[in-house]
Amino acid sequence: MSSEIKKNKKGQIGETMTWVVATIIIIIILAISIFISSFYLGKSKKIQESYSWLPTAGIPASKSLFSYMLTLDSEGKTVHSQLKEEDNLNEFSGNLGKKIFLEFYGKEYPAAWLGMVNRSHLSITGNDYFGSSLTVKGGAVGKSDYILEIIRLDEDKSVELFLAERKY
């Protein structure tokens, strides 16, 4: 009889322990969920302008590129026609591009590349002012991280401006 009571008591203690452990696990899971929802997810309610799907994203930069293409050099030739004839940036267009997109836009977009791209061969023509291309570290560039403006000069050639919101 006494051994039977002992067995029963052992069973009850085991059952109680299961419930205590289960309760602790439930409370820990709830506490973690509450912490994440209120301190982490609760703060990410900011809708940022940098979403590149917004039709308005990068309007000033796009307008600046148009103005850049229309700027006249000392001979009265626009950057547009110079690029069409010479297929690359020269001293005037390169230095002007550097001043606009690296110096003037440096605070907004820490990384920039401007140059010619052959779209049929998908090859980038490097230049002395912006290098061969922007080195992208750490894999693919997120959609919201950059602005890409393309001005086609003819069927194959285009001038492309890449402005990134953070340094790569």
Next chain:
Amino acid sequence: MIKNRKGTEKIISVYWFAILFIVAGAMVYMVSSFYGKPYDTREIEAGLLADKAAGCVSYAGYLRGGVLSQEFKEKFIEACGLNFETEDVYGWKEQGQYFLQIDFYDFNSYPGSNSLFSAFAGNDNLKDFCNLEGEKSSFCLERGLYTLDKEGKLYAIKITSIVRKTEKNEQ
């Protein structure tokens, strides 16, 4: 023995109810803390204002005619088609929740030169809160724009766009 089992079942059912209420309460708290905060769209608003201003002063690569004039300065809101209306809460209508300023500089001597021309609209007191940090401060945005006029003169333009609406975004 049967009596004892009935007692245990009662305790367990009370415990189950307690756990149920705790879980339900936690879920309500989580949902309300996540969805209870309003979406902060001030960055988009400020960006749209800056874009609108950029479109207002530069068109097809050139500076729009009549922009560098006293008339443009005086009728800045109408000339650029801006609307600074807000909902009438927290006294927002009287206070003014937006500020937009455009400064024109000579590109060849930029930076370091004084602005050639400036135009602004909205509550200019908001400029003082731009350097403050934290969610309670106004959202300030600066955008740059390069353009030229038909005579070939080059301009560096700084657009400053500020949206206040702090009451809704500090909760």
